[in-house]
Amino acid sequence: MAVRHPPTRIYAAVIISAILLIYVYSNFTPTKAKFHTLLDDINNSTLGFQEILVVGLPSRTDRRDGMSLQAALSNMNIKFVDGVHGSSIPDKAIPTTFERERMNDASLGSWRAHMNAIQEVVRRNLTSALILEDDTDWDVRLKQQLKDFSLSAQALTHPLLGSPNLYADPTYPTPSAGSPKVVPDLSYDQLPSTEPPKISPYGDNWDLLWIGHCGMHFPFEDNRLIPKGRVIHHADASVAQKQYLWTFNIPFTLKEQYPEHTRAVHHVQEGVCSLGYAVSQKGARKLLHEIGLRDVTDGFDILLRFFCEGARGRRRHECLTVQPALFHHHRAAGPLSASSDIGDHGAGFRDASSTDMVRWSVRLNADALLEGDTEIIDQYPDT
Numbered sequence: 508m509a510v511r512h513p514p515t516r517i518y519a520a521v522i523i524s525a526i527l528l529i530y531v532y533s534n535f536t537p538t539k540a541k542f543h544t545l546l547d548d549i550n551n552s553t554l555g556f557q558e559i560l561v562v563g564l565p566s567r568t569d570r571r572d573g574m575s576l577q578a579a580l581s582n583m584n585i586k587f588v589d590g591v592h593g594s595s596i597p598d599k600a601i602p603t604t605f606e607r608e609r610m611n612d613a614s615l616g617s618w619r620a621h622m623n624a625i626q627e628v629v630r631r632n633l634t635s636a637l638i639l640e641d642d643t644d645w646d647v648r649l650k651q652q653l654k655d656f657s658l659s660a661q662a663l664t665h666p667l668l669g670s671p672n673l674y675a676d677p678t679y680p681t682p683s684a685g686s687p688k689v690v691p692d693l694s695y696d697q698l699p700s701t702e703p704p705k706i707s708p709y710g711d712n713w714d715l716l717w718i719g720h721c722g723m724h725f726p727f728e729d730n731r732l733i734p735k736g737r738v739i740h741h742a743d744a745s746v747a748q749k750q751y752l753w754t755f756n757i758p759f760t761l762k763e764q765y766p767e768h769t770r771a772v773h774h775v776q777e778g779v780c781s782l783g784y785a786v787s788q789k790g791a792r793k794l795l796h797e798i799g800l801r802d803v804t805d806g807f808d809i810l811l812r813f814f815c816e817g818a819r820g821r822r823r824h825e826c827l828t829v830q831p832a833l834f835h836h837h838r839a840a841g842p843l844s845a846s847s848d849i850g851d852h853g854a855g856f857r858d859a860s861s862t863d864m865v866r867w868s869v870r871l872n873a874d875a876l877l878e879g880d881t882e883i884i885d886q887y888p889d890t
């Protein structure tokens with residue numbers, strides 16, 4: 508008896524199908540690399556915001572030169588917004604609901620300059636903008652830092668994947684009567700999966716990202732409005748050792764309670780200095796309403812604090828921050844009086860330029876970056 512073989516055409520059909528399947532699979536299966544995600548935009552020339560605006564007086568050409576160079580060396584695109592002399596603002600243009608003395612010109616000028624930048628964001632309907640003061644500096648690794656920040660911000664403010672009302676931080680969006688006063692830290696190395704953002708790589712729910720400052724607190728335990736979550740990034744090589752870190756906000760919890768080289772992302776509490784912050788379009792509109800058009804009683808950074816925390820008749824808004832900050836003061840060598848056009852920095856002379864707390868300062872590494880050297884100067888080496 509002869510063994511019956513399947514007809515040759517069946518073999519052929521099987522082989523052809525297999526080849527076809529392999530072909531289809533290799534060509535049309537999406538791989539991660541082929542898709543552009545919002546997160547990739549952090550690497551774009553405006554750091555994933557629609558624009559970068561730099562606020563400062565046009566007369567400070569030295570600072571505009573410095574910012575232009577730093578931006579170029581970081582592949583960033585910036586626009587200048589003219590600062591304002593407080594003395595040029597008429598009383599009528601300063602909203603007030605009660606009789607009181609005019610604030611000092613320095614604070615008024617700073618308020619108005621920032622409001623002009625925010626007004627521009629609203630008027631031009633920008634989806635978001637990063638607003639920097641003109642004497643700031645940042646780390647060569649800024650884009651990596653911002654990517655870390657954005658993933659941390661999403662972990663704090665986006666719902667867990669597949670659970671529209673559940674957040675990794677049980678006190679988000681706002682603590683309830685029975686919520687814990689302290690919640691476990693979220694580790695940057697094991698962030699929960701959250702719903703991906705659709706509008707901004709930094710998440711879709713924020714009003715303000717206060718990422719350049721000279722002091723922040725973690726949300727106070729007894730604050731009933733501010734979510735308590737913290738994302739902790741351990742062993743971040745771009746964070747200087749504790750001996751180099753300082754703040755206006757005492758106690759300095761980050762330094763006292765966490766190991767060396769820790770960076771933390773959390774909600775704003777008592778920020779100081781408006782060196783750098785981002786606004787979303789909805790955030791900019793709310794700022795115009797709450798800080799532009801309400802009583803101008805304090806410096807701009809204090810007004811931002813009221814805005815974020817829901818103080819002095821304002822609502823609470825969604826404000827995130829990072830410690831240590833990503834934008835810091837650059838102090839150029841020269842007469843101390845050049846440090847400010849508004850405050851009095853007195854007589855004296857600074858011999859060497861420096862930037863607070865930034866390890867691989869772009870400004871101080873201009874030589875290396877321009878020459879394409881790989882030898883980067885670390886301002887604050889570990890000891």
Ligand SMILES: *[C@@H]1O[C@H](CO)[C@@H](O)[C@H](O)[C@H]1NC(C)=O
Nearest residue numbers: 547549550551552581582650
């Ligand atoms: C970011 O953009 C630069 C060019 O501007 C490119 O060389 C680099 O590979 C990009 N990095 C990432 C992670 O996409």
Ligand SMILES: *[C@@H]1O[C@H](CO)[C@@H](O)[C@H](O)[C@H]1NC(C)=O
Nearest residue numbers: 548551552553555556557634
């Ligand atoms: C950078 O990315 C942001 C966020 O997606 C986008 O709004 C902006 O238009 C991009 N800018 C550039 C110059 O590509």
Ligand SMILES: *[C@@H]1O[C@H](CO)[C@@H](O)[C@H](O)[C@H]1NC(C)=O
Nearest residue numbers: 629630631632633634706788
């Ligand atoms: C502002 O931009 C949004 C999209 O980002 C759009 O839906 C809206 O219509 C714009 N508003 C104005 C006044 O142009």
